[in-house]
Amino acid sequence: MDELRELYQATILDHNRKPRNFRVIEEANHHADGHNPICGDKLVVFLNLTEGRVTDVAFQGTGCAISVASASLMTDFARGKTLPEIEAEFERFHQMVTSSPNSQIDTSALGKLAVFAGVREFPMRVKCATLAWHTLRAALDADGSVAHTE
Amino acid sequence: MGDRALDVASIRKDFPILEREIRGKPLVYLDTAASAQKPRAVLEAIQNFYQNSYANIHRGVYQLSAGATELYEGGRDDVQRFIGAKDRREIVFVRNATEAINLVAHTWAEKNLESGDEILITALEHHANIVPWQMLGERRGTKLRVAPIDANGDVVMESFEALLGERTKLLALTHVSNAIGTINPLKKMIELAQARGITVLVDGAQAVPHTRVDVAALGCDFYVFSGHKLYGPSGIGVLYGRLAMLEAMPPFMGGGDMIETVSFEQTRYAGVPQRFEAGTPDIAGVVGLSAAIRYVEGIGIEAIEAWEQTLLAHANRVLGAIPGLRMIGNARHKAGLVSFVLDGIHAHDVGTALDQAGIAVRVGHHCAQPLMEIFGVPATVRASFSLYNTPAEIDALAAALGETREIFG
């Protein structure tokens, strides 16, 4: 089960067990629901955007270890970032998890989010890793919208 | 004991795919409830048909077409015999159980139900036996009522009976639950409905491959199933309808093969079952289904059922010993499948971990989201058993679940 340990890195298991920023932001000025109909994962991402910068971000919901850990690490990352910074990071993240398992990838720009590199060995799990990101982007695009992985 | 009659080692040799390795481990296929693997007899029948006997049916005067027609209609006889229908015309070929239910919703129900009429289903239904009735409700204003289940996953019979009311026109219920394995007391439920003049449709997708079905003895009006869960090919399914019901029903789709005469002014529809089989059907699918039925008959459905019950008992024993494993569904009578959750580990993660061990199970809501909500879980792991599974495979499942618990600890 080596590939499995590769996928479920200690950081991922830790964030699954103790998700960071796992709360409701009552006075959030942006939020969106995310839903992965295949596995029933449901997330809500809340955030406050002030002058183009995310001042606070949190999430709620249920899901598999990959989707919960991804939401947890994403919210850690997004706090204090500008929209272009978030877009660029999502771009890098998405490229990493969808790249072919045999290709060379450079995860150095990704920081902690590099722990999701193992996901590319599991194409069925890519949507779990990206659900939180799709939901974050939906929250930033239009308030009260629903993000789907489908 | 009937279960000893099954020579599983030799049965396994009939299924070429079981020789496959997944991630370097022998495939352990525990997802027959989603779709069954195919025995060589079915693969060869299809190959042989395309290679030596293929032509369109019901049209050519030439020998090849007559021969193909004979195989296709022979398939109808096989289905009739296998499910105990009285008349071969009661067997309609469709794509799958889903299409069969939709056919009834678009023909019989459109013609006979009106606004305010009620359709009773159970809380155990697959989406295939929920959504077509909701769509009918949008078109026709019919109402959907749901008979509740208890904590074990058995339909609460008092509530069920109370819900069979003045306005109930159709009881549409599953024979066996795909998500938690409950076997409904079908005979009794049908009697209760029919005593009130209510039409009954049974979703037999999970029953036909695992237990003796006798539609005439059951007395239901409609019974549907899919070939692919019965070791046959995908793309072929069956609608059984009592002859008098089918004969009174309008056609489903229009086209070739379902008419008697066509002019641009008027069309006279063909009799049954041709009226419901517009266009060129899945001829090879019927040939494959026919071979599958003969394969199952050769082994004996009772022997298969007994073996699957042996596997179920073994699974309850070894999985029951795993700490933190919670069974979902403990019905009085259960088909050969177990649905469960591991404390603190999402079913999706369990599925990925098991796949690493070469074990194929279904994880998710099993197209029964309302049922999952009743049990308060977003998803379960489902292992379903079949004639080609062994106790050793269930032990492998238990061992892999143990390792999974270690990883997620």
Ligand SMILES: Cc1ncc(COP(=O)(O)O)c(C=O)c1O
């Ligand atoms: C109880 C039940 N009904 C209906 C269906 C639908 O079968 P199909 O997808 O072959 O139409 C299934 C398949 O999973 C099932 O288990």
